[in-house]
Amino acid sequence: MxxxxxxxxxxxxxxxxxxxxxxxxxxxxxxxxxxxxxxxxxxxxxxxxxxxxxxxxxxxxxxxxxxxxxxxxxxxxxxxxxxxxxxxxxxxxxxxxxxxxxxxxxxxxxxxxxxxxxxxxxxxxxxxxxxREQLQEAFGLENLVGRSAAMVQVFELIKKAARSEANILILGESGTGKELVARAVHANSPRATHPFVPVDCASLPENLLESELFGHEKGAFTGAIRTKPGLMETADSGTLFLDEIAELPLGLQVKLLRALQEREIRRVGGTSVMDVDVRVVSATNRDLRESVAKGQFREELYYRVNVIEIRLPPLRDRLGDLKLLAHTFLKKYGRERFTGFEPDTLAALEAYPWPGNVRELQNIVERACALADGDGITLRDLPDHILSGGRRQEALPGRSAVVGVAEPLTSGADLPLKEAKERWMHVLEGSYLRDLLERHGGNISAAAKAAGIDRKTFHRLISKYQIK
Known part of the structure; x- marks a missing residue:
């Protein structure tokens, strides 16, 4: 030394x-x-x-x-x-x-x-x-891949938002990269050298989530054998990331609102209050305005967490980004084994609507890298549902033909673009989910992993399409 x-x-x-x-x-x-x-x-x-x-x-x-x-x-x-x-x-x-x-x-x-x-x-x-340099390298804006006009606007907003102390709400479908954006905001903010603490609001029951957020005193409830600081305490001087904030129970929303307003918390079972200095970045794939209108989300909390709104576009709306993302994932998982994608393989990827967004694309490329035999990724390395792409797919040697979903939509040929697109997506998503479940023998965890989405989101989707 x-x-x-x-x-x-x-x-x-x-x-x-x-x-x-x-x-x-x-x-x-x-x-x-x-x-x-x-x-x-x-x-x-x-x-x-x-x-x-x-x-x-x-x-x-x-x-x-x-x-x-x-x-x-x-x-x-x-x-x-x-x-x-x-x-x-x-x-x-x-x-x-x-x-x-x-x-x-x-x-x-x-x-x-x-x-x-x-x-x-x-x-x-x-x-x-x-x-700070390591954070920039690991989570800086350069790690957010995209050149489309939609993403350029997002990058500019992230830069401006990171410099401020305002709370941020990130909106986007599952798999669009909401946590990656939250980490980029933190890494480029004055709080970068302090903790970034993620909280999955959808994964814990209300009583346990309250203890996780605010901490508890010894003896506060059965099993509380020692005092435990909460995640808001852990995030002091840093950033608290509330993932799937729309899933917070109403009772806990009230307590979170008070903590954010007063900048102080009280542990479960405690009597004293503690000052906390946290910047809150939240994320959801739901329409929070609609949740407010239905009484499922408190209006005061909505305005408290949504000072700056960052809306992430789905992958299907990011023109030109798919090829860039696919090559990024190929470099990550291929470890220089592959020269690239064959043209018809890229065409198949671009024709697919990607209901699981960037996370699903990442999963597909990782799978292809694991299965590919040659020095390039070919159609044989892609799963059947990608090849169908919403159309009837001719059988490749050694593969069975896959029936697409175009037939139910032929009657809607005269619909306006927006309505036709919604009908296509509805039918395609339902068909994709049924096929995925069938291929994984009804195993929801395996199907959700293959789709590149979390189990809770997969449950919500199969309920939406009434898939048994």
């Missing part, structure tokens, strides 16, 4: 040598200068981890050196030393951004501990910067 470097600047040679001797015992590398201008040059060329400087020096005093050094390295911790220690000079030094202030009568321990604290701060700053 490279030794940390301390720059010592003083016009008294004895003071410089004494400080250097003390700090070298701690394994630190000491850079020294008897002239402040020489010291400033070392700041520019050597980039030390800490600057230790005298306050009173000819030509340039310590405060001026501090100001000019911080122009070169804004995060550099600066410790000022002087024989003329007064409260006024100490206050002036701290106001200028000094890390700490020592009289020249300091002890060996005082100097060592002060420099050690400054180095610890420097290390934390570097870790935070590295973490």
């Amino acid at each position: 490279t030794a940390r470097r301390v720059l010592i600047v003083d016009d008294e040679a004895d003071m410089v040598e004494n400080c250097a001797r003390i700090l070298r015992r701690s394994g630190l590398k000491c850079l020294t200068a008897l002239d402040p201008k020489e010291g400033l040059a070392l700041v520019e060329t050597e980039r030390p981890d800490v600057l230790l400087t005298d306050l009173k020096m000819p030509g340039m005093d310590g405060l001026e050196l501090l100001r000019r050094a911080r122009e070169v390295d804004p995060a550099l911790p600066v410790i000022l030393i002087t024989a003329f220690a007064t409260i006024e000079s100490a206050v002036a030094a701290i106001k200028e951004g000094a890390f700490d202030y020592l009289p020249k009568t300091f002890s060996v321990d005082q100097l060592s501990l002060t420099v050690e604290r400054a180095l610890r701060q420097r290390q934390l700053q570097e870790e935070n910067r590295n973490l």
